[in-house]
Amino acid sequence: MVNSTGLQPRGVAEFDEATLIERARAGDRDARARLIERHLDAVYGLALRVLGDRDLAQDAAQDALVNALNGLERFRGEASFRTWLLRITLNAARSVGRRRTRRREVRLVTDEHDDPRLEVPGADVELVRREEAARAMERLQELPPKQRAVVELRINQGLGYAEIGKIVNCSEGAARVNYHLGIKRLREMMQ
Amino acid sequence: MTNRDCGRWQDALPDYVAGRLRPEAARAVAAHLEACSECRDEAALVTALFAPARAPAGLAERVLTAVQAGPRPRVSHTRRYALAATVAFALISGSLLWRQAGQNEGGETVAIEPGVIEPAESLLRDPGLYALSEEELLALLEEMGT
Numbered sequence: 507m508v509n510s511t512g513l514q515p516r517g518v519a520e521f522d523e524a525t526l527i528e529r530a531r532a533g534d535r536d537a538r539a540r541l542i543e544r545h546l547d548a549v550y551g552l553a554l555r556v557l558g559d560r561d562l563a564q565d566a567a568q569d570a571l572v573n574a575l576n577g578l579e580r581f582r583g584e585a586s587f588r589t590w591l592l593r594i595t596l597n598a599a600r601s602v603g604r605r606r607t608r609r610r611e612v613r614l615v616t617d618e619h620d621d622p623r624l625e626v627p628g629a630d631v632e633l634v635r636r637e638e639a640a641r642a643m644e645r646l647q648e649l650p651p652k653q654r655a656v657v658e659l660r661i662n663q664g665l666g667y668a669e670i671g672k673i674v675n676c677s678e679g680a681a682r683v684n685y686h687l688g689i690k691r692l693r694e695m696m697q
Numbered sequence: 698m699t700n701r702d703c704g705r706w707q708d709a710l711p712d713y714v715a716g717r718l719r720p721e722a723a724r725a726v727a728a729h730l731e732a733c734s735e736c737r738d739e740a741a742l743v744t745a746l747f748a749p750a751r752a753p754a755g756l757a758e759r760v761l762t763a764v765q766a767g768p769r770p771r772v773s774h775t776r777r778y779a780l781a782a783t784v785a786f787a788l789i790s791g792s793l794l795w796r797q798a799g800q801n802e803g804g805e806t807v808a809i810e811p812g813v814i815e816p817a818e819s820l821l822r823d824p825g826l827y828a829l830s831e832e833e834l835l836a837l838l839e840e841m842g843t
Contacts, residue, residue: 547750551749560753568760576764661715661746662715662746664711689742
């Protein structure tokens with residue numbers, strides 16, 4: 507069975523990341539596809555929170571991965587590949603944001619299609635939860651880009667402050683302060 | 698009720714909400730939340746923000762295609778700034794020429810001085826600009842616009 511990229515599933519799934527990177531560096535299409543598969547959600551998620559727009563986030567995610575996978579000679583292994591890639595993603599998101607007219611539209615990530623959960627008992631609770639989530643995402647777009655990035659990396663990607671600092675180019679302590687300041691501002695805006 | 702250690706508990710909230718804590722640590726956070734309204738409020742906000750994104754269908758394939766196509770042609774930084782300076786100088790010179798060709802306070806038409814024309818024309822003839830592809834020119838104009 508072949509997946510949508512034309513690859514046999516599990517072709518190189520057992521390889522560790524260092525091996526995938528080496529192979530991708532040599533131009534191995536399968537290895538590149540696996541790296542994209544592993545990291546695309548994280549890359550897209552960060553771009554989405556920073557830009558607040560799905561279309562722009564897709565552009566930034568593509569730019570970031572093209573830059574990274576065609577510039578693997580620049581990856582020296584001083585940080586994890588994910589950290590290096592997310593730093594590139596942040597830069598790509600900033601470039602996309604500068605190049606295009608910014609649209610402040612924010613849509614729930616759960617709104618892709620009709621959800622049968624909204625048609626059963628307790629659906630009003632789910633609706634309230636979604637509305638609250640939508641409000642929080644809208645308010646998030648009012649934070650400075652760096653705080654948005656830090657909040658996304660901490661909450662949705664579960665990164666520690668040391669790693670976040672490497673991505674947003676600040677100290678671990680500054681990353682922690684940025685996170686708590688961002689959350690504090692969000693709480694004030696949500697009241 | 699607030700607790701002096703709330704900073705420590707609030708640091709753990711993202712991992713608690715996301716289910717990333719070990720069971721015993723999660724139970725400790727849950728117990729603290731029962732007693733601390735401040736942290737409960739923050740946990741509610743973190744819960745609202747917890748929405749890991751999934752890349753849209755088809756994006757992975759598009760990205761792979763773009764990766765396989767290779768890096769986009771880029772104008773080198775040095776060349777980009779040199780050409781930006783060229784274009785900017787040409788625009789400024791052109792503006793000066795326009796003023797020179799206007800009228801003075803007495804209403805007399807002022808002739809254009811050849812010395813002002815020559816530098817702008819020579820810069821416009823810079824082969825660097827004509828050697829750029831349309832894509833490179835657009836990238837250069839975008840850069841100047843930011």
